[in-house]
């Protein structure tokens with residue numbers, strides 16, 4: 569196979585406006601602001617090359633006010649699709665031509681496929697999370713009592729997935745309590761079934777307070793961080809080690825080479841913990857399958873982000 573031309577690290581809206589194809593052509597990408605940190609290009613380009621698909625995937629730094637124009641341009645340039653990351657996952661919704669059902673429920677889309685010039689939105693974060701948990705801890709969501717930290721885009725996708733898979737219990741802890749409560753209320757109909765767990769409710773929003781964490785940790789199996797707390801250097805763990813216990817599993821959706829503060833706190837407490845790299849991998853593999861309607865080369869993609 570011919571050698572692939574090296575991509576620029578980041579493309580801009582101006583690049584899209586005066587687009588010059590390279591060989592193999594760029595027909596996929598990730599839109600974000602910031603976007604420099606994204607690992608998706610190495611993962612998706614590994615998959616494209618392995619599957620001998622003659623196209624490339626690039627990073628695009630797109631500001632919020634440039635998203636509409638960028639969508640118009642990739643339609644004309646016959647892109648296959650794009651991933652969306654911060655801050656476009658929610659804002660994109662009003663610019664899409666069609667969305668799958670769970671995008672409407674979650675209120676955020678991380679994958680777009682372009683079909684005959686129309687933009688169709690998908691969300692693979694929830695299913696990616698579910699696969700990641702199975703892989704990391706050899707357990708299914710349906711057998712778990714889960715506490716999700718956060719009520720933003722990632723938390724909503726994860727909470728909906730837990731609900732759809734009929735998890736034993738779901739607790740939402742969010743800084744802005746009302747947002748957590750709203751999320752719990754939106755999932756109420758999934759939790760009317762017969763699973764009975766004694767005195768604690770199956771579905772509950774709780775305040776972002778130490779006392780609430782302490783009580784809930786005794787009544788959950790899996791804690792998921794779906795906030796950006798831990799992303800910035802100097803951030804403390806969203807839950808201190810002294811509140812964690814060896815029986816819990818901890819999944820931090822933040823991914824980094826080093827241990828995140830929450831993962832460190834969990835290990836210190838004797839708990840099992842994983843960071844968001846596996847979720848990144850599985851949401852990306854699901855995106856590849858949406859774009860190409862074929863199985864993604866998971867191990868190639870895994871090796872590419874390692």
Ligand code: NAP
Nearest residue numbers: 718719720721722723743744794795796821822844847848
């Ligand atoms: P988002 O929509 O902006 O939501 C952020 C959430 O975090 C909100 O619920 C917010 O609470 C809460 N929050 C923010 N700062 C906080 C603080 N200092 N203390 C407590 N809570 C705080 O963001 P998102 O798109 O959901 O992303 C959240 C995280 O998920 C990011 O770190 C991202 O890296 C990760 N993620 C990972 C993957 C993966 O594949 N591994 C995929 C998607 C997302 P309020 O409601 O009170 O503001």
